Amino acid sequence: MLFSTPVFGQNRKLDSLNTSLNQATHDSIRLRLLLNLSAECLIKDNLKYAEPAVKLADKLLLSATNQDQRKNLIRQKIMAYEFISVYYERTERAGSANHFKILEKILQLNEERKDTLGITNSIIAFSEYYYRNGDIIKQLQTLQNGLSKWEQANYKIGMAKFIAQIGFLYANQGDTTSAINYLEKGLELEKSIGNQERISKGYYLTGLLYSTLNYHQKAIYYYNEAINRYTKLNAPAPLPEIYLKLGEAYQSINNYTKAQEAYDTGFEIAQNIKDPRVMFLITLAKGTADEKMGNYKKAIQQHLVNYTTALKLRENYYAVWLASHALSVDHFKAGEYSKAKLYSNEALSTIKDKGTANDILSSVKLAYQIDSAMHNNEGAHLNYREYIKLRDQLNGEEVKKAAIRGQFQFQLENQKQQSKLEQERKDQLNQKENQYKNRIILAISLGLIVVLVLVGFVYRGLQQNKQINKELVYKNNLIEKQKNLVEEKHKEITDSINYAERIQSSFLASKEELDEQLNDYFVYFKPKDVVSGDFYWCHSIKTQQQNKFYLLAADSTGHGVPGAIMSLLNITSVEKAIEVHSEPADILNHTRKTIINRLKKDGSGDGGKDGMDCSLMVFDKTNNELKIAAANNPVWIIRDRNLVEIKPDRMPVGKSDKEHVAFTEQIYQLKPGDAVYALTDGFPDQFGGPDGKKFKSKKLKEVLISIAHLPMAQQKTAIEKTFTSWMDELDQVDDVLVIGIRV
Secondary structure (H helix, E strand, C coil): CCCCCCECCHHHHHHHHHHHHHHCCCHHHHHHHHHHHHHHCCHHHHHHHHHHHHHHHHHHHHHCCCHHHHHHHHHHHHHHHHHHHHHHHHHCCCCCHHHHHHHHHHHHHHHHHCCHHHHHHHHHHHHHHHHHCCCHHHHHHHHHHHHHHHHHHCCHHHHHHHHHHHHHHHHHCCCHHHHHHHHHHHHHHHHHHCCHHHHHHHHHHHHHHHHHCCCHHHHHHHHHHHHHHHHHCCCCCCHHHHHHHHHHHHHHCCCHHHHHHHHHHHHHHHHHCCCHHHHHHHHHHHHHHHHHCCCHHHHHHHHHHHHHHHHCECCCHHHHHHHHHHHHHHHHHCCCHHHHHHHHHHHHHHHCCCCCHHHHHHHHHHHHHHHHHCCCHHHHHHHHHHHHHHHHHHHHHHHHHHHHHHHHHHHHHHHHHHHHHHHHHHHHHHHHHHHHHHHHHHHHHHHHHHHHHHHHHHHHHHHHHHHHHHHHHHHHHHHHHHHHHHHHHHHHHHHHHHHHHHHHHHHCCCHHHHHHHCCEEEEEEECCCCCCCEEEEEEEEECCCCEEEEEEEEEECCCHHHHHHHHHHHHHHHHHHHCCCCCHHHHHHHHHHHHHHHHCCCCCCCCCCCEEEEEEEEEECCCCEEEEEEEECCEEEEECCEEEEECCECCCEECCCCCCCCCCCEEEECCCCCEEEEECCCCCCCEECCCCEECCHHHHHHHHHHHCCCCHHHHHHHHHHHHHHHHCCCCCCCCEEEEEEEC
16 A cells, blocks of 8 residues: 555654563553554564564453453454454465454454444455455355344444445446445435534545446535535545545546646645645646646656655555656656656566556556667567566456456346245245135135026026027127238238348348458347347458458347337448548447437437447457447457456447446457457347246356357357257247357
8 A cells, every 4th residue: 555664764763662662561561562563564574563462462351350441452452463464464365364363353352342343344354355365245245244233233334334335346346236326325324324524424435436437427526525524524634535536537537627626625635734645646646637638747747756755665666666657658758768768667677576467567568668669679579578478367367357247246146036036935825825715715605605696697598598699600700800800910010020121131231241351250140029129230441551340249229120220220320420430439439429319309208218239349450459349248259268358338329327428449459269259138138047047148158168169150050059948938038149250
């Protein structure tokens, strides 16, 4: 963590504390000094002071008779264990048995003290332990158990903490709806508690969540609410960090003026309350904003301040890396390659073997770019090879994370399904019991009147028999006429739909176009009805300078005839966009505007919320690159039995609350033999199998990985058999589209 290690001058403080410890004669004073030393020392030295502190606290507890004295000693013992916990967390691998044991001891001591807030924090610490081990289900269960515990005790502060933690867990797993529901529920709970400082923090946390979800306008609203509330409370300590986050949110929507105002205000408050950590971060953010605006001189000035500050820190490699990397970027953008190279070398040597994979990747990529600009071919080649190696490793980690997220969603869905089935079972039992009671009552009632009714029916039947025979003849004739009319109308409708299908097919990518552009591919296209909301479309550009092939796999709103009509609007909108744009993200942005404008007068209350989910792929054959812009639908790439998921933007191509957010563009370097897959949600959402459940994306990924080595024609056969077998006798629920391409 930034500024978590001592600065020069604190060596003298450690020496002074050690001297006092050696001279102390009373155990209670020695315990306090050991805890102070644990707080001041480097993390690697935590055990040196914290373990003796635990033993000394145990010794003092044996002779303690006063209840308040015992509670204070247990509190000090917890503090010592927390320093030991940090040591094991930072120095041992995830899943450390030592770390788990320490967390258990801290929880036991908090329960002994009946410290509700301490128990809450201990349970959250366990959830974080499971998160680091990748056990998301266990993490969620731990937080839900904690929430249930405090719901039963009506401890609202603990409930609010767990609700916030669960909200951020769902955000990290991509479940936006659940995340927002939990955070807003937590904020309402804080309001009911009535503690104004906690309410202010609730607004700040909600802003952080919306920033995590890239809903920057909403984040700005909540940050400003938190600022206003903390200001009224005359509580300045949290304000600098909130202003920093506010500035970052404004910067994300390219409002640099507002961003700089927020940074300046936050810096002034941080300076007044002497918060060097946030001062450092704000200066870094201000410099980055200047760099984004092209004010490279100002950016260099800001980041030089950071660099000077970072060099004063002892063993804080991350602060040095942040500053030197930022300076390297500034000089590189300014065309000052020699200085950029100087700071790049320092950033690389600082972060190597210490930082996260993403940080190291950023430094290596920048070093490669600088060497290329300086025509240092050997250095550029070495750094590029290292960049590719690190990028592939990171992609592998992303695949693992995606698998964990998939498992989480699968297990969570399974839990929901089990709860639903259990409730349905109870409802059926209650229904059967009520039916049984009703039948008994009905049987008794019928027994009393059955004789009278029988006599009446016999007599009435004799009288009506002649009349019925006459009516039957008339009704049979009428039914025959209606049957003929229905068959005639059915034929007219069927002919119309078949004709619509021929029209829609003319808009789709033709086999001739696909055969010309692709060597080995398949298209598995299975509409739910004759016509479809799903569609696939292609376009190519071939000149002396470029050779590009555009392929779109899309799912329009609706299926059947409405979906087919929507697909034609979507296709024509894309064709209009590609006349003026060549990059996939720009094409989707332009298409979205066209669709919204065309549907705004459709007569609905929402003003036309139709559109499409899609993935637009651009194969750059000259550079062997794949550029992707995607709306809700992913693209999967399988190489050597490893699947990489190119995640989509979580918004449709159409009217939504994110319609002003630009689509992002992702680039993937292709290799011969890569298998690229685009799909809609029809296959994963199909119900079937022995339990009548959805097929799910996770299972489809496993199928594709198992067959990716086969020729594409054989893959299509395998996919078709899998879908048919899974669906069995159930109805198809949606249009299905899966496209596979061998590079």
